[in-house]
Amino acid sequence: MKLDNIVIAVSISSVVMVLAYLLFYYKTDAYVINNQADIKHRENITITRLHKVPIILYHNIDGKGSYSISLKKIKNQFELLKKHSIKVISLQTLESHINLHNPFNQKVVSITFDDGYRSMYTKLMPLADSFNLPFTLFVYTDNIYYKSKNNLTWEMVKELQNHNIDIQCHSQSHPDLVKLYNKRTMQSKYELYREIYLSKKILELYLQKPIYYFAFPYGRYTVELTELCRDAGYKRVFSTDYGPNIVIHDNFCLRRHHIKSNYRNEKVLTIAW
Numbered sequence: 119m120k121l122d123n124i125v126i127a128v129s130i131s132s133v134v135m136v137l138a139y140l141l142f143y144y145k146t147d148a149y150v151i152n153n154q155a156d157i158k159h160r161e162n163i164t165i166t167r168l169h170k171v172p173i174i175l176y177h178n179i180d181g182k183g184s185y186s187i188s189l190k191k192i193k194n195q196f197e198l199l200k201k202h203s204i205k206v207i208s209l210q211t212l213e214s215h216i217n218l219h220n221p222f223n224q225k226v227v228s229i230t231f232d233d234g235y236r237s238m239y240t241k242l243m244p245l246a247d248s249f250n251l252p253f254t255l256f257v258y259t260d261n262i263y264y265k266s267k268n269n270l271t272w273e274m275v276k277e278l279q280n281h282n283i284d285i286q287c288h289s290q291s292h293p294d295l296v297k298l299y300n301k302r303t304m305q306s307k308y309e310l311y312r313e314i315y316l317s318k319k320i321l322e323l324y325l326q327k328p329i330y331y332f333a334f335p336y337g338r339y340t341v342e343l344t345e346l347c348r349d350a351g352y353k354r355v356f357s358t359d360y361g362p363n364i365v366i367h368d369n370f371c372l373r374r375h376h377i378k379s380n381y382r383n384e385k386v387l388t389i390a391w
Contacts, residue, residue: 163366168221170362171212172390173228175374179237184378189241195377195386196249199227204390208252208284209331212363212372213354219366227390230254230356230374232288232333234261239274246282256288256333256356259320272324279325286331287352290317296338314343315350331356337374344371 163169178186187195199206205226212228215221231238234257246253255278263269270278279285289295290313298306298313314332321329330353334343337358347355348370359373375389 165364165366166221167225167391168223169365171207171215171222171226171228171365172362173209173212173230173356173372173374174386174389175358175376176229176231177233178235179241181235181237184380185376187377187379191379191383193245194383196245196251198383198387199390200249202387202391204387206251209254209286209354210284212365213330215365216363216368221365225391228254230256230333232256233258233292234270234275234288236268236270238283239270239278243278243281243283250282252282252284254284254286254331256286256331257321258288258290258292258335259317260291276325279327285321285325285329286333287318287321287329288333289313289335290320292335294336294338295334295343296340299340299343310346314346318350318352330354333374334358339371 176185176187176192177183179192180186180189196206203224205222205224206229207222207226209228209230212226229251231242231253232255234255238255242253242255245251257270257275261269262275263271265271275285293309293313295310295313298310318329318332330351332347332350332352332354333356339355339357344355355371356374357371358376359371360375361373363369363372377386377389
């Protein structure tokens with residue numbers, strides 16, 4: 119059984135918010151104008167690896183497809199990071215350093231997972247415990263059930279949260295938000311509200327915690343979509359643009375690098391290095 123009933127209930131109670139959200143739908147001026155002296159000061163800073171934070175993106179473990187990694191391989195990759203003294207940090211730690219424009223004192227990397235496969239509970243959770251590493255799991259709410267033999271359930275998601283796996287938002291039904299935005303109909307605007315805003319509220323209701331991060335489905339986004347996420351209350355959004363994140367840059371949208379099944383472990387080390 120999916121979340122249809124709770125979606126309806128929350129939707130009804132949020133009518134005023136929907137109207138306000140649609141009213142400001144084309145808002146594009148929410149970017150903060152940085153102090154010019156501060157910008158000039160930061161431009162003169164020599165960027166080193168201590169200013170750069172790669173974010174690694176996985177999907178499934180021991181599943182099918184090019185984005186599923188074997189359990190043995192992912193263990194080896196985590197061991198490799200540990201062997202080379204690359205510290206795994208949470209997205210919250212990364213955000214705090216970006217807010218303060220503060221470089222790290224060693225090489226760091228963040229590790230995220232998307233979608234919410236059952237293997238997150240059966241295989242990732244034991245890894246989080248054995249390696250004592252912080253992970254972030256972006257889930258879409260239609261993929262979480264009350265009872266299921268193949269998918270994550272809400273009880274499992276709550277348990278993951280208690281095992282150093284931070285749950286964040288990946289929309290409600292995982293559509294291509296760029297295509298949805300480009301339709302520009304009243305129906306598509308409501309669907310965007312549901313995918314960006316309502317999914318956040320559902321997760322907050324079930325997990326009893328604030329949801330601050332949103333990962334775009336398929337990594338696809340536009341400036342307008344990032345503004346909708348900002349209006350919805352997210353502190354950062356995440357794409358699949360490759361490259362590290364520079365902590366002295368006030369980027370609202372952060373980059374992540376897909377890890378594919380055919381990647382050699384050394385390539386993952388190169389991305390994190």
